Every structure is written in structure tokens, then in C-alpha cells.
Amino acid sequence: MRALLTAFGFGLLFGAGLVVSGMTDPNRVKAFLDVSGVWNPALALVMGGAVGVALPAFAYAKRRQHALLHDKINLPTRTSIDARLLGGAAVFGVGWGLSGICPGPGIVMAGAGALGAAVFVLTSALGARLADWLFKAG
Amino acid sequence: MGGGGDFGYSAAMTIIFVPKQLELSLLGGALIGAAAGGLLLVNGRIAGISGILSAATARGTQGWQWAFLAGMLAAGASAALVGGHVPVGLDGESLPLLAGAGLLAGLGTRLSGGCTSGHGVCGLARLSPRSLVAVLTFMLAAGVTVFIERHGL
Numbered sequence: 651m652r653a654l655l656t657a658f659g660f661g662l663l664f665g666a667g668l669v670v671s672g673m674t675d676p677n678r679v680k681a682f683l684d685v686s687g688v689w690n691p692a693l694a695l696v697m698g699g700a701v702g703v704a705l706p707a708f709a710y711a712k713r714r715q716h717a718l719l720h721d722k723i724n725l726p727t728r729t730s731i732d733a734r735l736l737g738g739a740a741v742f743g744v745g746w747g748l749s750g751i752c753p754g755p756g757i758v759m760a761g762a763g764a765l766g767a768a769v770f771v772l773t774s775a776l777g778a779r780l781a782d783w784l785f786k787a788g
Numbered sequence: 789m790g791g792g793g794d795f796g797y798s799a800a801m802t803i804i805f806v807p808k809q810l811e812l813s814l815l816g817g818a819l820i821g822a823a824a825g826g827l828l829l830v831n832g833r834i835a836g837i838s839g840i841l842s843a844a845t846a847r848g849t850q851g852w853q854w855a856f857l858a859g860m861l862a863a864g865a866s867a868a869l870v871g872g873h874v875p876v877g878l879d880g881e882s883l884p885l886l887a888g889a890g891l892l893a894g895l896g897t898r899l900s901g902g903c904t905s906g907h908g909v910c911g912l913a914r915l916s917p918r919s920l921v922a923v924l925t926f927m928l929a930a931g932v933t934v935f936i937e938r939h940g941l
Contacts, residue, residue, distance in 0.1 A: 765883070
């Protein structure tokens with residue numbers, strides 16, 4: 651039960667960060683992605699700030715066996731750089747570029763009542779299932 | 789910015805800095821990083837949103853994914869209620885386009901194992917070469933997509 655509460659709290663914090671940073675504005679995201687016109691680089695600082703704060707936490711986690719409320723710290727183990735990684739990332743990038751939305755901001759925008767974002771989130775859940783079906787996900 | 793040669797476009801390119809946006813982007817990013825670090829150290833989980841969304845809608849889902857998603861939805865609802873921070877910029881996009889984009893995003897993130905948060909924030913924070921390659925790839929693909937959409941081939 652405590653783990654559910656903290657997961658809710660971290661989701662709230664994550665979502666607040668997306669709102670404050672401007673990531674929930676698809677126009678600004680597209681202006682950031684479009685480097686050929688009038689380029690607004692502010693969103694580069696979102697990733698910078700996030701990685702800067704997360705870095706020490708992840709370094710510390712690597713040396714620990716247990717999380718505070720969980721017996722195990724689940725860090726990804728995959729290291730392969732293959733066609734699946736490159737192809738998948740490229741396909742995701744096309745979807746992101748077309749809409750200006752990636753999954754996190756999409757969920758927050760759906761919570762704010764944006765119908766289009768809700769459609770994006772639901773179809774992306776569907777897309778994940780499609781990938782499983784097409785490629786027998788591993 | 790991930791794509792190579794971005795600054796080589798100087799002939800047509802103008803860089804604008806909107807006051808306050810830089811600070812807010814950095815602050816928002818820090819909040820995101822704190823949430824990702826907290827979820828890892830307290831819950832032992834990776835804050836990769838595409839993975840959480842995918843797991844929440846699959847068989848054998850665990851409760852924490854839904855709790856995290858509920859928190860994110862609550863953040864959006866609060867922002868809309870409090871600040872009138874209702875997201876803008878969706879007006880121009882048709883629902884079929886957003887559905888298609890969502891399908892591609894879900895398919896691509898499932899295959900590559902992460903999105904802007906999983907490969908971006910978390911992957912880069914744990915210094916994963918695999919995630920760095922993914923980030924550079926999706927940034928480049930997104931940049932090219934926006935370029936073609938706005939300027940043609």
C-alpha cells in the first residue's frame with residue numbers, strides 16, 4: 651500500500667515537471683525539433699536538468715541491493731545496439747515529430763482534458779500490443 | 789539537441805530565447821529527474837513512461853504502474869484546474885493524425901524498449917550507451933519528420 655502511495659506521488663511529481671518545463675505544449679516541442687526555422691532551444695534544458703538530478707540517484711542505486719519499499723532495484727539489463735533498437739527508436743521519432751507528443755506529456759495532457767492527447771495515449775498502448783503481436787516482444 | 793549538424797543550418801536559422809522559459813525548463817527537468825530518482829530508490833522501478841503504459845495495459849499488470857499513471861493524470865488535471873495550464877497546440881492536429889502518431893510511438897517504443905523518459909532521462913542517467921543511441925536516433929527521426937512536414941522534401 652505504501653509503495654502504491656509513493657508511486658502515485660512520484661507520478662504526480664513527474665507530471666508536474668512536464669507541465670512546468672513546457673513539454674506539455676506540442677507547439678513548443680515542435681519548435682524545438684524544427685532546427686531550420688526559428689529554433690527555441692529551451693527544451694534541451696529539460697533533459698539536462700532531469701539527467702543532472704537523476705544521475706547521482708542512479709549511481710547510488712547501482713551500488714544498492716534493495717529499494718526502500720521493494721526488495722529489488724529493477725535496473726534494465728539489455729545492452730544490445732541492434733536493428734530493433736534503431737528501427738524502433740526511428741519509428742517512435744516519426745510519431746513524436748508528427749504530433750509533438752511523447753508518452754509522458756500525452757498522459758498529462760489527457761489528464762488536463764485534451765481529447766487529442768487521450769487518443770494519442772490509447773493508440774500508443776495499442777501500438778505496443780501491435781509490436782508484441784508482430785514481433786513476439788522480448 | 790541530438791541531431792548532428794544542427795548548427796550548420798545558420799543561413800536560415802534563428803535561435804530565440806524566451807525569458808523565463810529557460811529557467812522553467814531547467815526547473816521542470818529537475819522535478820522530472822527527482823521523480824525518476826525517487827521512483828528508483830523508493831520503489832525500485834524505472835520511470836519509463838512508455839514501458840509503464842505498456843505494462844499497465846498488458847496482462848499481469850502490477851498496481852504500481854496504475855498508481856504512477858494516476859499521479860500523472862492528476863498532475864494534468866490539477867494544472868488545468870489551477871493555472872488554466874490547459875495544453876495548447878493540439879488544435880491544428882486532426883484526431884486521425886494523432887491516432888497514427890500514437891500508434892507509431894507505441895510500436896516504436898515497445899520495439900526499442902523506451903521513450904524520452906526511459907531511454908532519455910533514465911537511460912542517460914545510468915550512462916547506458918544503448919539508450920544514448922536510442923535518444924540520438926529518435927531525436928534525429930523527429931527532427932527530420934518536423935522538417936519534412938514544415939518545409940517539404
